[in-house]
Amino acid sequence: MDYLIYNTLGYPVISSVLLLPLAGALITLLLPDREGKATSAQKVWGFLVTLVTALAALPLFTHFNRASHLYQFAEDHSWISAFNINYTVGVDGISLLLVMLTALIMPVVMLCSFNYIGQRHKEFVFCVLLMETFMLGVFVSLNTILFFIFWEAMLIPMYLLIAVWGGERRDYAAIKFFLYTLLGSVFLIITMVSIYIKTGTFFIPAIMEHSFSLKYQVLIFLALALAFAIKIPMFPLHTWLPAAHVEAPAPGSVILAAVLLKMGGYGFLRFCIPIAPGATQLFAPAFITISIISIIAGGYLALGQTDMKKLIAYSSVGHMGFVTLGIFMVSAMGIRGAILQMVNHGITTGALFVCLGLLYERTHSREIADNSALGRSMPLFLTFFVIFSLSSFGFPGTNSFVGEVMILIAAFKANPLIGGAAIPGAVLAAAYMLRLTQKMIWADDNGHGKADANRAGWDLNLRETGTLAFLALFVFWIGLAPATFLSITDASVTHLVRQYQDGISHIPQAQGAGHAWLFSMTTFIKGLI
Numbered sequence: 001m002d003y004l005i006y007n008t009l010g011y012p013v014i015s016s017v018l019l020l021p022l023a024g025a026l027i028t029l030l031l032p033d034r035e036g037k038a039t040s041a042q043k044v045w046g047f048l049v050t051l052v053t054a055l056a057a058l059p060l061f062t063h064f065n066r067a068s069h070l071y072q073f074a075e076d077h078s079w080i081s082a083f084n085i086n087y088t089v090g091v092d093g094i095s096l097l098l099v100m101l102t103a104l105i106m107p108v109v110m111l112c113s114f115n116y117i118g119q120r121h122k123e124f125v126f127c128v129l130l131m132e133t134f135m136l137g138v139f140v141s142l143n144t145i146l147f148f149i150f151w152e153a154m155l156i157p158m159y160l161l162i163a164v165w166g167g168e169r170r171d172y173a174a175i176k177f178f179l180y181t182l183l184g185s186v187f188l189i190i191t192m193v194s195i196y197i198k199t200g201t202f203f204i205p206a207i208m209e210h211s212f213s214l215k216y217q218v219l220i221f222l223a224l225a226l227a228f229a230i231k232i233p234m235f236p237l238h239t240w241l242p243a244a245h246v247e248a249p250a251p252g253s254v255i256l257a258a259v260l261l262k263m264g265g266y267g268f269l270r271f272c273i274p275i276a277p278g279a280t281q282l283f284a285p286a287f288i289t290i291s292i293i294s295i296i297a298g299g300y301l302a303l304g305q306t307d308m309k310k311l312i313a314y315s316s317v318g319h320m321g322f323v324t325l326g327i328f329m330v331s332a333m334g335i336r337g338a339i340l341q342m343v344n345h346g347i348t349t350g351a352l353f354v355c356l357g358l359l360y361e362r363t364h365s366r367e368i369a370d371n372s373a374l375g376r377s378m379p380l381f382l383t384f385f386v387i388f389s390l391s392s393f394g395f396p397g398t399n400s401f402v403g404e405v406m407i408l409i410a411a412f413k414a415n416p417l418i419g420g421a422a423i424p425g426a427v428l429a430a431a432y433m434l435r436l437t438q439k440m441i442w443a444d445d446n447g448h449g450k451a452d453a454n455r456a457g458w459d460l461n462l463r464e465t466g467t468l469a470f471l472a473l474f475v476f477w478i479g480l481a482p483a484t485f486l487s488i489t490d491a492s493v494t495h496l497v498r499q500y501q502d503g504i505s506h507i508p509q510a511q512g513a514g515h516a517w518l519f520s521m522t523t524f525i526k527g528l529i
Helices: 013-028 040-062 096-111 121-140 144-153 155-165 170-199 204-208 214-231 240-247 250-260 262-275 277-303 308-327 332-363 379-392 399-414 416-441 462-480 483-505 508-528
Strands: 004-006 071-080 085-091
Touching: 004 085, 013 040, 013 071, 013 085, 013 096, 013 121, 040 096, 040 121, 085 121, 085 144, 096 121, 096 250, 096 262, 096 332, 096 462, 096 483, 121 144, 121 155, 121 250, 121 262, 144 155, 144 170, 144 204, 155 170, 155 250, 170 204, 170 214, 170 240, 204 262, 214 262, 214 277, 240 250, 240 308, 250 262, 250 308, 250 332, 262 277, 262 308, 262 332, 262 483, 277 308, 277 416, 277 483, 308 332, 308 399, 308 416, 332 379, 332 399, 332 462, 332 483, 379 399, 379 416, 379 462, 399 416, 399 462, 462 483
Parallel strands: 004 071
Antiparallel strands: 071 085
16 A cells, blocks of 8 residues: 655655754764854854755645645655665655744744753854754654654753753753653553554554554554653643653743643644554544643643743643644544644744743843833834734634634534533633733733833844744735635644544444543533533
8 A cells, every 4th residue: 555655856755854854963073163152153053054044844845745644855765674664754744834833933943042052052153053853854754763763862951951951940940841751651652663563664654554453443542542641741641741841941942832832732643543443443532632731721720820931831731722622623624623723823833932032031030020010111022922922812813723722613513512611711811811912911900010221222133023023924815715724734634533533434343432431521521510
């Protein structure tokens, strides 16, 4: 059976996108250093490498065949022949948007680090460029071992970004991040080796065609789901995220929010649904319930925060709850909405962390009270912040509105109680973002944060304006013309849902169990309402 459409662009486009930041990282080590302090050459070099990588990724978007569900621009080379391990890469409609998100967000990371990272900037650029290669590798790998290598390798530079350039409790946050994700990785590699023993292949598309017993599906689903749920993160595995966001430097928070969290959602779509469809159906009601808890708990916790970074961090728990809700609807509408919402969250929350980083450079505080009454001194900054805040709670015309509406439609179609249970999360998102925006624009009742002469000249410069304008472009582009992006996912999502339906049709006992779970979950939610 054919799974791949081999690359016809005349050069290995995916390998080029992977190798450019890796080569750039190695060359970074040769740049002159000035006693550990940032130099213009280091800043410009890091930005240029990420910019060239983003441009190199554009042919993937412009030449993608939207009518095909096959993996395109594929490259397949023998690697470790004794174990049938190949270097096999490619993109489909599920992975392409995440590849483009990663490629386009990394120049933003470099731009927002120009002033924020004052020491050891060369090492910072090295770590970020390594991260880019590893993150892109996760989304293009079609071999489970290659996927795991990239998945695991990115832990090291991300750990360093937090531990070296983070805040006062950076050691605690870095170790907690590393241990949580490493725990998930242990289950991930065990599962992949087990699947190889069962199938004799590491090739992901071929593994999807195998039919496993329900008992085995349950085992591999639980192991995979733990790894992916930690990465998203889902409640109650979310506790590493606020600590990592608060202590990470602003560029590190952008990477975490924009890309790393999406790997969990991608893992559910790439592995759990097609490889373990029976187990997915069996556990979907439980994961739908956890998703709703994540949505409401994330919003509730965000509402009570005074630290701006912690507020946005908790909001990510809620937003990613919408993503997993859409995924476990296992419908074309829900999954398409989840993929789009992963992209939307990466843009919007990434932009909010950029904004908070720019503000921290000026006030050296993350507390809302110390960053209020900015209406007169920073009108341009607040214009962008309001745009991203509106997007964050899904205001009509912005990107997040489209994704949330698609997910809610899928939820209401499955069961009105499920859709209704998710609505409070959307209300909470509006509450905490409007509260934050209001306090940043005006002083509070006690007069805290009154504008003073020290705030003169605080508004955005040309570099900062260009960075935020670039992200705002996608807020309105996706919000007003979502078909440009949704059409990429159509064929692949339709094929994925068909795979799922074919898989559960061969396991009749899973249907009865799944319906029993759904009934129990619906009864529970109805009781709460």
